Each structure stands twice: as C-alpha cells, then as structure tokens.
Amino acid sequence: MSSAESAVRPAPRPVRQAATLIVLRDGSEGLEALLLRRADKANDQNSGASVFPGGLLDAHDRQLHGCCAGGLDDAAASARLSIAEGGLDYYAAAVRECFEEAGLLLAQDAQGRLVDLDGLGEAQLAALRRAAAAGTDALLAMCAAQGWQLATDRLAYFAHWLTPPGMPRRFDTRFFVAALPPGQRVNVDGVEIAGHAWLRPLDAIAPERGLKLMNVTRRILQQLAQFRSVDACLAHAHALRDIPLAMPRLADGPGGSRAVNMEEPAYAELAFVDPEGHGHARHTLEGGLVLQLSPRVWRVTADMGGGTPGEHSYFVGGGSGAEAAWALIDPVPAHASQLDVLRAKAPGPVRWILCTRGEPTGEALAALQRAWPDAELATALAEAGKRLQLADATLEALPVPGDTLARQFLLMPERLLFAGAAAAGACAQAAWIASASGFLRAAAAAVNRT
Known part of the structure; x- marks a missing residue:
C-alpha cells in the first residue's frame, strides 16, 4: 500500500456497545425464537432484516441497576462478561430494548413473580409502552411506580460478537437468551420494527423462507437449532464458562463481498492481508x-x-x-x-x-x-x-x-x-x-x- 493510498483511507469507525435478547418459547414442533423484521430505511445496512430484539447501550442504563432483581449485581454480571465493570448495563439494556421493540418485559413484582402484562388493561399497557419508548428514565419511573424489578437474573449469557472491520457501523454485542414471560404477547413498536415471527431456527434459515438475515443472526440460529427445548438451551447457556469473541472479517470473491467466519480456511489470511477490513482480500x-x-x-x-x-x-x-x-x-x-x-x-x-x-x-x-x-x-x-x-x-x-x-x-x-x-x-x-x-x-x- 502506497503512502498516498494510506492518506485517503478513512479512519477506523468507532465500535459501539450493544445488547441483544434472544427470546425463546416451546412450540408444538420444538424450540422457537422470536425474530423481528426491521423497518425499511435508506442508508441502513440492516434495513428489512430479521433480527433479535436489541440495540445500543444507553448512557442511562447504569441507573437501572437499582431496578434489577437482587440475584445478579454488577460485580457478578461483569465477571460473567469478563469485563472490569458495567456488566449489568448489558443485561439491563437487553431487557429495555426487548420491551421497547417487542413489547415484552422481563420484570417481576415484589413477590418475585414475573409480570403479567396481558393482565393489565389495554390503555394502561399502551401507556407503559409509550413511556418506555421515551427512554431509560421512563423505565425507571415505571419500575418505581409499579413496584417492579427487571428480571435480569432470568437472562443467560450466550454469545459475544463484534461487527467486522470495514463495515459502516460496528457493534460489540453481547447476546443473552431468556424464556418468553408467561402472560405476555409480542407487540412491536411499528416504527423501528415492522413485524415479527416465531420460528424454529432451522425454518428461519431455510432458503425458501426468504428472510434477510445478517451473518451473526444466521450463525446464532444455527447454534439454537441443536436444542429441543427452552430448558435445554438455558441449561447449556448457564453451563458456559469462557465465551469467546467472534469477529468475522470481510473479503471479496465470487458472488461478491461477504463476511468470513472464524472457522473458514480464509479467515487467518484476512488478518494478515486486510486487518482493517478495506475489502481487497479474497475469501476464495x-x-x-x-x-x-x-x-x-x-x-x-x-x-x-x-x-x-x-x-x-x-x-x-x-x-x-x-x-x-x-x-x-x-x-x-x-x-x-x-x-x-x-x-x-x-x-x-x-x-x-x-x-x-x-x-x-x-x-x-x-x-x-x-x-x-x-x-x-x-x-x-x-x-x-x-x-x-x-x-x-x-x-x-x-x-x-x-x-x-x-x-x-x-x-x-x-x-x-x-x-x-x-x-x-x-x-x-x-x-x-x-x-x-x-x-x-x-x-x-x-x-x-x-
């Protein structure tokens, strides 16, 4: 690479922290996962994609620590995520994002019972969801007013992915799994999320289904396909110890540019040839x-x-x-x-x-x-x-x-x-x-x- 080429190449894009909650239920034919269809938007690399509920950490997510159930504090959450501090931010953000995007809230009352949102009146439930969409402070106020705590101890840490270098936006995302709370139904926001589906993992990734899936979503669905039930998946996730960081790399080749995953033969070479993800390396x-x-x-x-x-x-x-x-x-x-x-x-x-x-x-x-x-x-x-x-x-x-x-x-x-x-x-x-x-x-x- 010449000095002139180096001068015109953009600086590496910032990496933003994010959390995702994979909501599971037991269907008539086996384990099902909730997928949300993102709204179509211009200049959005994930426009129209089917994704799990999730999003960026909010600067105020740390304020939710006091609203989290006592079974998991920041020290334990940080140790689970292998970071020095702030681990509970990810758990709280995953719960918050799931409520904002899918209308599902993992929370419990003073007696430790999961909140039955369907038992609330339609007007009250609509007001709660509107308030949640306003931001983290609204969720704080909601928990205080209802006497609820976020059931972060019901989440099991499952995966850690980093968007490839070279992508327009990069996310360092922690993925959690949790069971669908009883007495709750999906109600998407209609703004960021246009629709939803409960699908068996193998059905979701089937070509004939025609879903637009990001590489990370497809890979996690492949992992989920090995489990026959929610309990089996949660038991596996709770038993995991060191969860490695997965970071694909971008490369060009027949069929165009794509993400190359860590187990593929080309992956190691990409780190040598194109560590910053400019896309000139080859996957084939x-x-x-x-x-x-x-x-x-x-x-x-x-x-x-x-x-x-x-x-x-x-x-x-x-x-x-x-x-x-x-x-x-x-x-x-x-x-x-x-x-x-x-x-x-x-x-x-x-x-x-x-x-x-x-x-x-x-x-x-x-x-x-x-x-x-x-x-x-x-x-x-x-x-x-x-x-x-x-x-x-x-x-x-x-x-x-x-x-x-x-x-x-x-x-x-x-x-x-x-x-x-x-x-x-x-x-x-x-x-x-x-x-x-x-x-x-x-x-x-x-x-x-x-």
Missing part, C-alpha cells in the same frame, strides 16, 4: 488470481483450467528504481503458460529465483533462464542461514528437517515463512506460513497440524 482461492498479500509480497496462483487453482508462486521484495529488489519463489509451473503470467505480473525486476524443493534442472531451468535472463538462481541460499537483502526486508534460508534439498525462506519483518509443499518446520521467528497451496495460516496452527 481462484486460478490465475494475483493478490498483494502485503507491501512486500505478491502471490500468483496458477490456473489449472476453468479457474481451478493450482500451486502458488510468490514475488517478495520491494523498493523502486535502481533500488528495487525482488525475488521470485517457486516459479516452476505445471505448464509453460504460467511463466508468461508470472513475467506479466511481476511487481518489479526479478533479481533472484528461489525454489523450496531444490534447484530446477533440464527444461525447467532453461525456461526460467529464458524468462528472466538477468536473474540469479540463488544457489548462495542453498546453505541454511544464508540471507538476501530485499530493499527494506531480509529473506533467510532455513533447512527442512529430514530433507537435504528442500528449503524454507523466512521474510522479515513480516515474519512470513515460505514453506513450499513441505510441512512447515519449527521456526520460532515465523508468525505466518505461506505454502505452495491454500491460504496463509498462522504459524502456531501450522505447528499443531504437523
């Missing part, structure tokens, strides 16, 4: 694709026909003009046309040719010499520990244990190890592994698989 390997992995590394994937990806070659180096210094790693192709592609895509003059699987011979060597007559086949790197200086980076040769011909090459300061087709050998300095095929992967993961 494609034959013929040329991708800049970093300012010092380009990857060219061979096309085996019809876009089927073959093995990778890498250009490594940098600099400009007379100081440009590029090395080409593993250029020996499966077919001769790949050399033409490599010559056309070189980011600068190739001064060295390196191979991870021994020096090329015969026709392969002759083809390389015709393609890059001024390049040096870097036999000087045949011994472990030898280094090349590439502009502002160094490339060091490392042996492959048990193989007298194969070499790996460590690029510093990227800490990127070019391992070729061999299993990556131990290298304490390497943070990333670039293989002859597949995506970049974290070095620790590579060691664990060998």
Whole structure:
C-alpha cells in the first residue's frame, strides 16, 4: 500500500456497545425464537432484516441497576462478561430494548413473580409502552411506580460478537437468551420494527423462507437449532464458562463481498492481508488470481483450467528504481503458460529465483533462464542461514528437517515463512506460513497440524 493510498483511507469507525435478547418459547414442533423484521430505511445496512430484539447501550442504563432483581449485581454480571465493570448495563439494556421493540418485559413484582402484562388493561399497557419508548428514565419511573424489578437474573449469557472491520457501523454485542414471560404477547413498536415471527431456527434459515438475515443472526440460529427445548438451551447457556469473541472479517470473491467466519480456511489470511477490513482480500482461492498479500509480497496462483487453482508462486521484495529488489519463489509451473503470467505480473525486476524443493534442472531451468535472463538462481541460499537483502526486508534460508534439498525462506519483518509443499518446520521467528497451496495460516496452527 502506497503512502498516498494510506492518506485517503478513512479512519477506523468507532465500535459501539450493544445488547441483544434472544427470546425463546416451546412450540408444538420444538424450540422457537422470536425474530423481528426491521423497518425499511435508506442508508441502513440492516434495513428489512430479521433480527433479535436489541440495540445500543444507553448512557442511562447504569441507573437501572437499582431496578434489577437482587440475584445478579454488577460485580457478578461483569465477571460473567469478563469485563472490569458495567456488566449489568448489558443485561439491563437487553431487557429495555426487548420491551421497547417487542413489547415484552422481563420484570417481576415484589413477590418475585414475573409480570403479567396481558393482565393489565389495554390503555394502561399502551401507556407503559409509550413511556418506555421515551427512554431509560421512563423505565425507571415505571419500575418505581409499579413496584417492579427487571428480571435480569432470568437472562443467560450466550454469545459475544463484534461487527467486522470495514463495515459502516460496528457493534460489540453481547447476546443473552431468556424464556418468553408467561402472560405476555409480542407487540412491536411499528416504527423501528415492522413485524415479527416465531420460528424454529432451522425454518428461519431455510432458503425458501426468504428472510434477510445478517451473518451473526444466521450463525446464532444455527447454534439454537441443536436444542429441543427452552430448558435445554438455558441449561447449556448457564453451563458456559469462557465465551469467546467472534469477529468475522470481510473479503471479496465470487458472488461478491461477504463476511468470513472464524472457522473458514480464509479467515487467518484476512488478518494478515486486510486487518482493517478495506475489502481487497479474497475469501476464495481462484486460478490465475494475483493478490498483494502485503507491501512486500505478491502471490500468483496458477490456473489449472476453468479457474481451478493450482500451486502458488510468490514475488517478495520491494523498493523502486535502481533500488528495487525482488525475488521470485517457486516459479516452476505445471505448464509453460504460467511463466508468461508470472513475467506479466511481476511487481518489479526479478533479481533472484528461489525454489523450496531444490534447484530446477533440464527444461525447467532453461525456461526460467529464458524468462528472466538477468536473474540469479540463488544457489548462495542453498546453505541454511544464508540471507538476501530485499530493499527494506531480509529473506533467510532455513533447512527442512529430514530433507537435504528442500528449503524454507523466512521474510522479515513480516515474519512470513515460505514453506513450499513441505510441512512447515519449527521456526520460532515465523508468525505466518505461506505454502505452495491454500491460504496463509498462522504459524502456531501450522505447528499443531504437523
């Protein structure tokens, strides 16, 4: 990335704290979850989406602590969410947002009984909902006037998601699950929320249902689909200990840009190529694709026909003009046309040719010499520990244990190890592994698989 490109890129967007309440009930055919359909709005990334009740934390949510049932205080809530303080804010906000958007209120009376909203008169219930829509202070007044407490101890912490970098709006959201309070019916606000449905999780995500689902909603519905009842889901959530943060990453590819989840093969590479989520990384390997992995590394994937990806070659180096210094790693192709592609895509003059699987011979060597007559086949790197200086980076040769011909090459300061087709050998300095095929992967993961 050039300095000019860096100058015009916007600053990272702020991350806002949010809470979501997944309301569950036992239907005639199994567990059902409440989904709200957001109203259609221009310039809203979630317009028309089916979502769980939830929203941003309010600056006054902390004032609701005194209205929360005694079974959960801020210290216990914060410990559950693994934060220093303010954990009860999330629980209170989840209850508040659910009442504002869906008309469901997890609250209890002085005797500890869940509030029966349907038992109130229509006029009184409508007044309460109008007051709740006015803000947190109204909910405080409501609890004081009715003698109610928010039943935050009925919520079970379930998931923690962070919107991918690069999205127009980013939310750090805690998800809770709770059972539908008896004696209450959904009554959406008609402003932010246009409608609602109770659906089995598998029905909600079925393509024929046609719901617009955000990635996080779809993933949580997939999790919920494993439970047969509300009690089973709540028992699971209460038994959870450390809930990891899930943060997808954005990437482009066939079918357009999409969120890539943490278990997908491309995920680790995205953290290396595009940590800020500008969208230029790829979620799918494609034959013929040329991708800049970093300012010092380009990857060219061979096309085996019809876009089927073959093995990778890498250009490594940098600099400009007379100081440009590029090395080409593993250029020996499966077919001769790949050399033409490599010559056309070189980011600068190739001064060295390196191979991870021994020096090329015969026709392969002759083809390389015709393609890059001024390049040096870097036999000087045949011994472990030898280094090349590439502009502002160094490339060091490392042996492959048990193989007298194969070499790996460590690029510093990227800490990127070019391992070729061999299993990556131990290298304490390497943070990333670039293989002859597949995506970049974290070095620790590579060691664990060998």
